[in-house]
Amino acid sequence: MKRTVTFGLLMVLFSWNLQAQDEQDFKQFGLQKQQEAMQKAQKEKTFSGNNNVTIQQVGYQNYTNIAVKAQQSNIDVKQLGNQNSLELYKNAREINQSLIQRGNNNNINDFSANPYSASNNQILQYGNNLNYTSYGSNSISDDMKIIQRGNSGSLLILNR
Template sequence: MKNFILNIVVLLFFAPSVCAQENKENSEFKNYSSSLFDSKEKAFSIVSKLNKKEQNELNSRIQSGVQIQQIGDFNKVYAALKSNDTKVAIDQNGDHNTLLLDKNAKTITQSVIQQGDNNKISDFTLYTKYNVNMEIIQKGDNQSIQNIGTNSLSKNMKITQTGNGASIILINK
């Protein structure tokens, strides 16, 4: 718990400097510009909203309850889920992958895929009035995603992370 609080404090300390970055070469993409995202296509391949068709496909693909498939060694899933209707599918294919889900929402429909080694996902939503439809995909090694909170923009989010050694931190307030 101390480590989590320390991560939040460090994140809040460095957040103003991260938000201040701007890529002047691509002025049409000003809201999302940084050295990582030089185009809308790259940014939205990492974080985007599920459209209605994708939401319906996700809802129909996952059955009620929590389904976990693990192929590999030392994979871990910690899930504390509270909702009126929970549909969660988890697929870990590789070694030393860790998933921490702590969610409290009206409904939770979520798919998590980790393919590779040493990937970590921490996804916290302590309480939200929204129905959460989310998909998180990690393909590669040594990747990290931290998602904290849910709001109207992130309730239907899709995150796809590819490559090696990447990290994403999302704070939805």
């Protein structure tokens, strides 16, 4: 009987000690995970800068491909219709661009690789089967607003 009581007391003492270690380990693990999450959020904040891309697509089979390298960018895309296509590849210091396609089978292709420039453009397509293609950028094409209306029109801009 004495042996059973002693064994029971030892079990209670050891289990208490083991539980205390587990709680401390859980606290350290929780603090470590919290620090990792804070470091990850800080890295994301550092890399994200002030770059925003908003895409709104209403319809079916709309396609958008955007690749931008900029210190600051604000790009707003609206595709309202069916089978509209947009490809935007830009490398610039600052980009502010609004692109609207309202209709069907409209295409926008905009390519520019001048890392020292600032781009501030609006491209609006209202109609069907409209095509817009632009290569490069310069001071003339900055702050340009292009509006295409009607059906089956094409516009090609070559900047040097």
